[in-house]
Amino acid sequence: MVEHTGGEFVREMMRWHFSPETGSPFWLERAERLDFDPLTDVRDFEDLSRFPNVVDELRDIGVRELIPRGYGEKHEASVYESGGTTGRPKAVPYSAEWHRRSVEWFSERLDSHGVPRNVDWLSAVPTGPHNVGAMAIDTAMLRGGLNFSIDLDPRWVKKLVSEGRADVADAYTDHLIEQVGHILVGQDVGVLFATPPLLERLAQHDDLVDLVNRKVRAIIWGGTHLDADTRDLLRDEVFPGVTMVGGYGGTMMLGTSVERPGLGDDEPCVFDSFAPYTTFRVIDPGSGKVVPYGERGQIVVHHMSRSALLVNNIERDHATRIAPVDGGFGDAVADVTPVASFGDTAVVEGVY
Amino acid sequence: MLSLDALGPGGPYRSRRQETIGDFAGNRVATLSLAPSLYVTRAMKALRRVPAPPFDARIEAFARAGRAFATETIAGLTPREYQHTVSTVTGIPITVVRKSTDEIAQAAERIHHSVENARPAGAVDSWRDPRARDGAAVWTRRGEVFAVHAAGNHPSVHQGWFDALALGYRVAVRPSRREPFTPHRLITALREAGFGDEGVVLLPTDHEVAGDLLRHADLGMVYGGADVVGKYAGDRRVLPQGPGRSKVLITAETDWEPVVDTIVESISSGGGVGCVNATGVLVEGDPSPVAAAIAERLAELPSLPATDERAVLPVQPTGLARRWDGYLRQRAAGSKAWLGGDGIVDDLGDGSAVLRPAVHQLDSPFAEQLGMELGFPCAWVAPWDREAGVRPLRDTLVLTAVTTDGNLVDELVAEPTIANVYIGDHPTPWMAHGLPHDGYLAEFLMRTKTIRR
Missing domain, CATH: 3.40.605.10 (Aldehyde Dehydrogenase; Chain A, domain 1)
Known part of the structure; x- marks a missing residue:
């Protein structure tokens, strides 16, 4: 599946997803309502912008409709869902073939950061409907480690926070930290995989910070944003000497992008996607045009593999557009942040 | 920078x-x-x-x-x-x-x-x-x-x-x-x-x-x-x-004319931006002459950039000043404007505007506007009588009571939601070191315990 030119790869993917023998029921039906012919009109990455963003349609279809026929009965797919706190979540099948490939690539990226192999992992990342937990388990195994999992339900936390029940959310986080603590104390953990909020909470416990600094050689973070200042503090003050590797992923990109290795401490955290399968574009949300390198814009994700075709998906996140490595495909993204909104200042009574 | x-x-x-x-x-x-x-x-x-x-x-x-x-x-x-x-x-x-x-x-x-x-x-x-x-x-x-x-x-x-x-x-x-x-x-x-x-x-x-x-x-x-x-x-x-919601009360037996300066100072000193600046003025009897007098005095304050040595009024970005103005007008509906009824924004032409004083007269000491504190000299003048009593004076940081009625002062001092009572011709922003502002902060910070050794 490794291609030499982007165009060749894109055309191969179009043939797979839009040929009656190999395409998914969803795309074969959906193609009839496109105002272009993917088989002839989509020749390269730039042509992907012709596709509509279909991710919202995923809420309303049976997930089996998304499995390409080309796999026959051998798809061995697992279903993962988007974060989803309101309404029905969006479900996507990941073929076993794709998941394996994604794990292998992730592992190679960890090698490039010098993350040790043959050590055990402690993964405090969501399992269940979320893909990242499976990535943790299988990546640890591929690299010769055991994985200790702590379960984490981000939908429950989001719900608590949105309902203003910060005390319950806090209690839940304490519950997670307590479990992390038991494993850190009792097991020889070499890699810690956790979300940034959990790392921040961990940082409040001096005893656990000591354990991490004594045992853990690499921390992988992902699942939520990590602002540059907090990243500096975690790396320089809380966990000095521990390699930190960030991931930026999501269900709709069928995996994750990984921090670029070898950058200086003052450089931003740059994420490279698993191209050509997953590629980023950074666009001006007003015009839809790609912004110049170094400028900020909104992230658009294309995913194209035999497993799925989810292109032109506009994420909520904003980032700085960075050139890809080695003339790769699409953009790299840096300083990813959630969309910030700036409203008018309301008049509040009182002098304060 | x-x-x-x-x-x-x-x-x-x-x-x-x-x-x-x-x-x-x-x-x-x-x-x-x-x-x-x-x-x-x-x-x-x-x-x-x-x-x-x-x-x-x-x-x-x-x-x-x-x-x-x-x-x-x-x-x-x-x-x-x-x-x-x-x-x-x-x-x-x-x-x-x-x-x-x-x-x-x-x-x-x-x-x-x-x-x-x-x-x-x-x-x-x-x-x-x-x-x-x-x-x-x-x-x-x-x-x-x-x-x-x-x-x-x-x-x-x-x-x-x-x-x-x-x-x-x-x-x-x-x-x-x-x-x-x-x-x-x-x-x-x-x-x-x-x-x-x-x-x-x-x-x-x-x-x-x-x-x-x-x-x-x-x-x-x-x-x-x-x-x-x-x-x-x-x-x-x-x-x-x-909010301070500081107030001035003038009872009928006292002459209001000699305290006009004090009322004006209470409303406008320090640019009127403080919690100790008076927002409410309650008058036993007809409040109109009091409102007219303070409006006349406040109208004289000059509009100047904040860094001018003679400036006494606060300046804000023009857009924000206009929002304050709109808000004030909306809230002042139904009251009588003695000053500021045509707007409180005086554009300085450099993106900023002076917030000019406003004086409005209310029909009742229970009108909700009485406690409405804004970040510029803005006063609400209302009638008050013994029947209304202490109720409209509650939730006040500084109350200047221009009165000779000791029984009334007893009530005001006893009222838990009035933080400070100045009796007579004292402006509400008056403060002295060593005296509590809203109680001593130490009342919140400290406790006593018995020690025996």
């Missing part, structure tokens, strides 16, 4: 995330580091590690810091440069900022008055005191770390947390993002004067991180509107500082 760092327990901290503070013309004046949650959490923890200096050392450090604040170059700014900056970005008249500098310095130099006056007369301040041999009340802290969500309406608001630092709390201040200059200067001076980097910290944050200061403190104080007061009403650890 100035760069204001967070002032943490490990020294100054410059974040990558920088907030730009501009003047009204849109020029960048300063950048402010905004500390992320992790920084705040670690800073708050660090404050617990080092005990406060002894009492006498704290008092001396306050005196030194106060003098430095008013007279020396601190963090690269002379007093004049500091004052000019504050006036430029906040629109507070320069003379008000200058006066406030002296007030802050004096408050620091006389801090022992405040904490000594607040101590219960029978309590000693150490278990080592010989009186504890037979058993004595010893005055002790209720915690170690105190957090403040400060306001930016007036530099003097920062005197509000002095008592906590003087009483041995380690103090963390989250400044207003609009006016961090005063607490930055003050805290730099206090650290240099002896409190050290781990005694008092400045933690500028965005709104989301602000709660972390309170979460990791033992006790805290939060300035804000009625919403903030409501939010923390049930939290014993937090002392909310809400």
Whole structure:
């Protein structure tokens, strides 16, 4: 599946997803309502912008409709869902073939950061409907480690926070930290995989910070944003000497992008996607045009593999557009942040 | 351009995330580091590690810091440069900022008055005191770390947390993002004067991180509107500082004409931006002549840029000034406008506008507008009678009661929601060192315990 030119790869993917023998029921039906012919009109990455963003349609279809026929009965797919706190979540099948490939690539990226192999992992990342937990388990195994999992339900936390029940959310986080603590104390953990909020909470416990600094050689973070200042503090003050590797992923990109290795401490955290399968574009949300390198814009994700075709998906996140490595495909993204909104200042009574 | 760092327990901290503070013309004046949650959490923890200096050392450090604040170059700014900056970005008249500098310095130099006056007369301040041999009340802290969500309406608001630092709390201040200059200067001076980097910290944050200061403190104080007061009403650890809603009451047997100056001063001194500025004027009898007289006097105040030596009114960005104006008009519907009815915005033509005084007359002392406090001289004049009594005077920071009726004064002094009562011809913004502003802060910070040895 490794291609030499982007165009060749894109055309191969179009043939797979839009040929009656190999395409998914969803795309074969959906193609009839496109105002272009993917088989002839989509020749390269730039042509992907012709596709509509279909991710919202995923809420309303049976997930089996998304499995390409080309796999026959051998798809061995697992279903993962988007974060989803309101309404029905969006479900996507990941073929076993794709998941394996994604794990292998992730592992190679960890090698490039010098993350040790043959050590055990402690993964405090969501399992269940979320893909990242499976990535943790299988990546640890591929690299010769055991994985200790702590379960984490981000939908429950989001719900608590949105309902203003910060005390319950806090209690839940304490519950997670307590479990992390038991494993850190009792097991020889070499890699810690956790979300940034959990790392921040961990940082409040001096005893656990000591354990991490004594045992853990690499921390992988992902699942939520990590602002540059907090990243500096975690790396320089809380966990000095521990390699930190960030991931930026999501269900709709069928995996994750990984921090670029070898950058200086003052450089931003740059994420490279698993191209050509997953590629980023950074666009001006007003015009839809790609912004110049170094400028900020909104992230658009294309995913194209035999497993799925989810292109032109506009994420909520904003980032700085960075050139890809080695003339790769699409953009790299840096300083990813959630969309910030700036409203008018309301008049509040009182002098304060 | 100035760069204001967070002032943490490990020294100054410059974040990558920088907030730009501009003047009204849109020029960048300063950048402010905004500390992320992790920084705040670690800073708050660090404050617990080092005990406060002894009492006498704290008092001396306050005196030194106060003098430095008013007279020396601190963090690269002379007093004049500091004052000019504050006036430029906040629109507070320069003379008000200058006066406030002296007030802050004096408050620091006389801090022992405040904490000594607040101590219960029978309590000693150490278990080592010989009186504890037979058993004595010893005055002790209720915690170690105190957090403040400060306001930016007036530099003097920062005197509000002095008592906590003087009483041995380690103090963390989250400044207003609009006016961090005063607490930055003050805290730099206090650290240099002896409190050290781990005694008092400045933690500028965005709104989301602000709660972390309170979460990791033992006790805290939060300035804000009625919403903030409501939010923390049930939290014993937090002392909310809400609108002042200060008022003047004139009873029928007193002559109102000689106190017009005092009423005008109550409404407008310091630019009218303080919680001690009067918002309500209650008159037993016909309030119209009083309203007319104060409107006439307030109308004379000149519209000038805040940095002009003769400026007495606050300046705001024109857009914001217009929103205030719209809000005032909406809320003033149904009242009689004596001043400001045609608008309170006087455009200076440089992107900023003077907020001019407003005087409205209400039909009833129970009209809801009476407690409506805005950040410029804005007064609501209403009739009052004995039947209304103390009810419309509740929830008042400073009440000036121009009256000879001792029974009424008894009632006013007894009313728990009136914080201060000035009887006779005294302006509501009057304050003196060593006297409580809204009770002594020490009432919240300290407790007594019996010690016998």
